[in-house]
Amino acid sequence: xxxxxxxxxxxxxxxxxxxxxxxxxxxxxxxxxxxxxxxxxxxxxxxxxxxxxxxxxxxxxxxxxxxxxxxxxxxxxxxxxxxxxxxxxxxxxxxxxxxxxxxxxxxxxxxxxxxxxxxxxxxxxxxxxxxxxxxxxxxxxxxxxxxxxxxxxxxxxxxxxxxxxxxxxxxxxxxxxxxxxxxxxxxxxxxxxxxxxxxxxxxxxxxxxxxxxxxxxxxxxxxxxxxxxxxxxxxxxxxxxxxxxxxxxxxxxxxxxxxxxxxxxxxxxxxx
Ligand SMILES: Nc1ncnc2c1ncn2[C@@H]1O[C@H](COP(=O)(O)OP(=O)(O)OP(=O)(O)O)[C@@H](O)[C@H]1O
Ligand SMILES: [Mg+2]
Numbered sequence: 001x002x003x004x005x006x007x008x009x010x011x012x013x014x015x016x017x018x019x020x021x022x023x024x025x026x027x028x029x030x031x032x033x034x035x036x037x038x039x040x041x042x043x044x045x046x047x048x049x050x051x052x053x054x055x056x057x058x059x060x061x062x063x064x065x066x067x068x069x070x071x072x073x074x075x076x077x078x079x080x081x082x083x084x085x086x087x088x089x090x091x092x093x094x095x096x097x098x099x100x101x102x103x104x105x106x107x108x109x110x111x112x113x114x115x116x117x118x119x120x121x122x123x124x125x126x127x128x129x130x131x132x133x134x135x136x137x138x139x140x141x142x143x144x145x146x147x148x149x150x151x152x153x154x155x156x157x158x159x160x161x162x163x164x165x166x167x168x169x170x171x172x173x174x175x176x177x178x179x180x181x182x183x184x185x186x187x188x189x190x191x192x193x194x195x196x197x198x199x200x201x202x203x204x205x206x207x208x209x210x211x212x213x214x215x216x217x218x219x220x221x222x223x224x225x226x227x228x229x230x231x232x233x234x235x236x237x238x239x240x241x242x243x244x245x246x247x248x249x250x251x252x253x254x255x256x257x258x259x260x261x262x263x264x265x266x267x268x269x270x271x272x
Contacts, residue, residue, distance in 0.1 A: 001177055001209045002035040002058075007071035007081075009050075009057045024068060027053040029233040031071075035177075035226075040203065040210040042220040042241075044256065045230030051213045054230075055179045057081075058211075059097055060088055075177070093123040096170035098163075100182035105166060106154040112136070112165060113150045116172050123173045139168040144198060160191035164198065171206065181213045192216075196223060217260040221245055229253045 008031075010024035028050040035041045043051050056062060058073055060080065073081050075095065080088060099105040106115055116136035120127055127135070137147045143164040154162055163183060170178055180199070184192040196219055202208060214220050220227060220241075227244040229237040229252065237250040248254045 001037040001076060002211075003072075003074045004034065004054075004058070005032045005072040005074075007031045007054065007057065007073060008069065009053050009062070010068040011066070012068065026233045027067075028057065031230075031233075031235045033228050033235065033238055035209060035211055037209050038203075038207060039225045040212055040223050042224035042227045043211060043213045043230065044215060044217065044220055044227060046215075046256075048232075049230040050233045051230055052181055055097060055181050055211070055213060058179065059092075059095060060085070090123075093119075093173045094176045096173070096175035096178055098166050098170050098178060098180045098183045100185050106162060106169075108154050110153070111150070112140070112152055112154075115154075115165060116140075116150075116169055119169060119173045135172060136168075139172050140165075142171070142202070143168045158191075159187050160195060163187065163195055167195075167198070167202070171202065175208075177209045177211070179211045179213070182215070183212075184219065185214065185216070192219065199223070217245075217257065229256065 007028055008026070009028040010026050012021040013023040013025060014020065015022045031050075031054065033041070043054065045051055057067070057069055058080070060083070062069065069081055071081065072079055075091065078091070080091065083091075110118075113133060113136055116139060117132040120132045120135060133150065137150055140147060140149050145161060145164050145168070149157070149161075149165075154165070157165065166183070183199070184195050187195060199210070200223065203210060210223075212220065212223055224241055227239065227241055228235055229244065229250065231252045237244065237248065237253045244253060245257065248257055
């Protein structure tokens with residue numbers, strides 16, 4: 001589904017009164033990995049290691065002046081990094097992102113109908129307003145929310161419910177590939193488990209592929225088939241879940257695993 005080769009995302013450092021570029025922050029540096037269709041790949045690493053930058057680069061959220069991007073990202077057989085916005089627009093439907101903070105990523109003045117209807121309006125122009133509403137209600141049911149949520153506003157929901165709305169929005173346009181950037185990190189432990197279980201159910205029923213960014217190694221172990229370990233912009237280790245957890249090769253991976261406490265939410269996750 002996705003093959004990334006030698007991906008670099010460098011942010012220019014400007015200094016002096018003329019704002020000359022005097023260097024770069026190598027937020028992502030020569031990173032290569034692939035994501036098989038139907039699988040879940042976990043991306044872990046400490047804060048600032050470049051995880052979100054990978055996500056934002058793949059979604060082409062940086063303007064040309066904002067970041068220097070090099071390398072290759074082939075999504076469903078097509079190189080996407082070199083595409084301009086117009087060429088990439090139809091593919092935005094297939095790659096969607098779910099963010100850590102559902103409150104920050106949902107417009108508080110928009111009703112759920114409008115939050116879920118907006119991507120449909122963009123990507124499915126043939127749909128009528130009634131079609132969009134029907135589809136949105138169907139999505140709400142799929143993520144475990146009642147149909148009457150459609151006319152409510154983000155502040156009327158709990159954190160977990162808001163994250164369900166964020167997931168419904170990503171899936172409304174029938175996305176195939178979701179990049180989940182710490183989707184449960186802001187939630188209570190018991191709610192985290194519900195959302196993790198929902199993501200697994202949706203993956204099975206809708207044949208989804210996930211790139212799951214997180215720092216909770218118990219969640220990553222539960223969800224992922226493959227794990228990528230980032231450290232200061234570099235991919236220091238990648239392998240199957242069994243290899244990474246059972247036989248970590250890299251020193252940094254070992255430190256990360258040693259530091260993790262695998263209590264807490266493991267118990268509330270459904271066993272497979
Ligand atoms: N738009 C930007 N301009 C300049 N530097 C940036 C920008 N975005 C990120 N960075 C820098 O790139 C590095 C990687 O940041 P990134 O947000 O990808 O880390 P992360 O692994 O997602 O961390 P966290 O776990 O805290 O979310 C950091 O040093 C950050 O300061
Ligand atoms: Mg991040």
